[in-house]
Amino acid sequence: MKNIPYGRQSVDQSDIKAVVDVLKSDWLTQGSKVKEFEKALSSYTGAKYAVLVSSGTAALHLACLVVGISKGDEVMTSPVTFVASANCALYCGAKPLFADVDSVTANITPESISQRINSKTKALIPVHFAGFSCDMKAIKNLAIKNKLIVIEDACHALGASYEGLKVGSCKYSDMTVFSFHPVKSITTGEGGAITTNNKKYYEKLIMLRQHGVTKSLTRFINKKLVVNPWHHEMQMLGFNYRITDFQCALGLSQLKKLNKFIQERRRIAGIYNKAFKNNKFFDLPKEVSQVRSSWHLYSIKLKDKYKNKKAKIFASLREHGLGVQVHYIPVYRQPYYQKLGYKKGLCPNGEDFYKREISIPLYPSMCGEDIKYAIDTIFKVFRQVV
């Protein structure tokens, strides 16, 4: 019986060796690999700075903290995302707002953002769903007009590009957040990063990930205590959001293969596009001209008349060994958010997208036989069920 997941990591011997080398060394954490991976990541994305942390969720939390999001503020994001994109506002005592999405890309639209901005709105967190960049130019223009911070949630989009620049360059944002969870473009097990071109944010992020403590002479508040060689200062309330050196060794080794991974994802997506072209059951993901996707997900959308068959189709695909998944139940439809008072109907396009979406298997090491099996099985199941 086949069991093909919707996504998975690609770890090879060179990755394993890189990790083992660090395990044999003196520094399992706080060694040189963190800085090395940060350098490689900023060079890959084109941003001036990169800060590595323990997860994408930690990255979102610190990005909100560093711009001073706090009680009384509102932060606008997508309902079609992992809960962490909105939870980061709650961590800071702020209120998440949800803009509605485009019905094709499931990315928040400048029109909806613009309608819902109010005097308390302080930041926008656009999510690049499935690896397809949001309309960042328009979003940045709105942010400038309304004096808002822009934090890109690019957890799906490492390796994607927008207007020819890598996502994470921060040309149209203040910060960009990535995740290295095993289903994402590259993995460190758990891990995440923030890229930015802002030196002040960078320096503060470095402190916040480490309890708010600094050992940097030039940053000390108690200048007279510099004479004590052990001197260090806790200047703000931070966290232990550090990532380990052996994780960064894995990340460095993975990053070298990122372009190859994306190429493979793109190739498989191309096979799907061809096989499913003009089918009568579901719509396909589409790249617009200024966007090159990282193809984190291959997201199919059931035609309107098959929406009410989704549970049956999904269950049957699973029974046939396809580890399909649904991305996502709209965040504000979760019980925790319902209790906070968010109402059904808040984002009609997001809710409709949820009713239609199924993510089918796509990952770089997916073999030809499995791709063919997935295509044949999907046709078979749809013909049977609808």
Ligand SMILES: *Cc1c(COP(=O)(O)O)cnc(C)c1O
């Ligand atoms: C994976 C993901 C996160 C969280 O990343 P973790 O590393 O799992 O904490 C946040 N936002 C989106 C859109 C994600 O897909």
